[in-house]
Amino acid sequence: MSTEKILSSDGLPLEVSLKKAERKNKMKAMMLVAPLFLFILITYLMPIGDMLFRSVDDRMITKMLPNTFTSLEKWNGKNLPEEQVYAALYEDLSYLKKTKTYGKIIARLNYEKGGFSSLIKKTVRKLGKFEEGNYKSQFIETHKRWGDINYFIALRNVAPNWSYVKYLKGVDLKLDQDGNIIQQPEDRRIYKTLWLRTLKVAFWVTVFCFILAYPISHLLATLPMKYSNLLMICVLLPFWTSLLVRTSSWMVLLQQQGPINDFIVMLGLAANDNRPELMYNVIGTFVAMTQILLPFMVLPLYSVMKTISPSLMRAGKSLGGTPFVAFRKIYFPLTVPGIGAGSLLVFILAIGYYITPALVGGASGSLISNTIAYHMKSSLDWAFASALGAMLLAGVLVIYWLYNKLVGIDNIKLG
């Protein structure tokens, strides 16, 4: 028995013809997405890649001391290096002196080992007086640190093109001279505290948002339309209002002579001349961020609660459950998807918050984003800013992935 192939009108087998049409449609859809995708790829994704690249890029110093690093490759690392290393160093430093670019290596070397700054500066200054040959003794004569093996170990450590020291620094670790990972000295451990504080603030803001959003979302979902629409404005107006406006209103409220402090004094909880500090610390960050992020919790919760039929609760009660039991066993489990969506969204937004902590957080309420901004704009350690950014990004992407798995990106609700 032979199966006859079904042909389409142009004589091709139907299967081929269908596949062709399918491919054409697929191409059409992809052509529509292509402009935005390419735009985002070039102006956004690749720059983020560039940022990740910068965080490990250590080629600047490698390029500036090429001869020194080549000659150090043969060095055993146990005794002081041979004459040829000093000769290579002389060659590199002379070139850097001529082009007046030695300033750039000082910061990098000094970061690796303190004391390089004066060492390089003094040596470069005296470089003109050097005579040819016998560089080793001339170097040690110029500065006794050139006779210290530790400085050469540090030099060798900065030789590779890539380095992950910025990442280590971001979690209060560093490399010792033998290349082991060790903790920073006690007084320089600041980043672990900062990470923990960022996580803590994001976590508690999420919890507060959940506690505050749950009852009002329930009210909004159960009230008749004409009332709930009116109340919804209370949620949507802050949502549409400028972040800076909302933050400035918190600055007004929380300042020492502000209404909240007036109220506290009026209630007799604090003396007039001893008003509590509500702003420029972590309290300000908590309060302001909770209010600002609350709509992002209400909207997903509301849209889930809206779909829960009230008859389910009634059924639970009629079967003998107290209102509390009916709520716990029926209503609450049904709202879990909304809780998940809202919590992940609030957490993801809170963890990277910058403006509000910078304005009301002060020093003790500032988060990781503020430190990234500081290193981008003030200390100009872009590599370190990039490394911190990369670590934050990794965290955010994990939550984003989780969100995508649990909620689905296309289910993000906006108003």
Add this chain to the structure above:
Amino acid sequence: MALPTYTSWNYRIWHYTYLTICGLVFFFLIAPLFVILPLSFNAEQYIHFSAGMIALDPDAFSLRWYEDMIWGTKNPWGLAAKNSIIIAFFATIGATILGTVAALGLSSRHMPHKAAFMAVLISPMIVPLIISGTAIFFFMAKVGLAATFTGIILAHIILGTPFVVITVTATLTGFDHSVTRAATSLGSNPVNTFMKITLPLILPGVISGALFAFVTSFDEVVVVMFLAGLENTTIPIQMWVGLREQLSPTIMAVATCLIIMSTLILVTAELLRRRSERLRGINR
């Protein structure tokens, strides 16, 4: 909500506690915004409620800070407002066109790897602004667009597109594709079909996405901070600078104007949402 007469006392108490809690939360949400309004009319230079204001003495109120905002000699608000509007205008157009076209593709059932593409295109909304700002700054500096309007507009297009993609794909989920097929079978070309059939139907979604893109751009400070030079300062940048120095009544006046603007945008967005739901036949 009136309670049925048979409800127990326990339940009644619980119910009114619940309503009180809700009331407090709504107050917490909305009240901070209204603190700003009276303070912007303060006759004094300080940011607190003077005795005269509490007694509603007309002399305690004035429009001087609004005058200062508009005519004040060393105030940059005029320039900042002009820049903000120019940037937001072009960023909105760019984001709306790119986002709508991409959303059309993403909503097609022939689109492969839909979720993955969607995740990538939405990412500028999810990634912390400080990271986006850093990355975009590196890029713009490399191509020579730092401290230019073009650079800032491009950056705001990046940040605005996710909102357009989300709102337009949401509108397209209930879209009846047989109407476009009907148009095609009647001899309409794809562009004509889009302009005459698809666009009018998805327009509410497109406009509400555009509003989001506009607000995003108009309110954006972190990325602009990295990119802007002195001459392309914007309203958020000026507010940011002002707030870091000290709270001034002029900032309260600016904030009041922004609140009025966002109220207007909210009303427009809500009306559009309802219209869109009606068009798609969703009755809530």
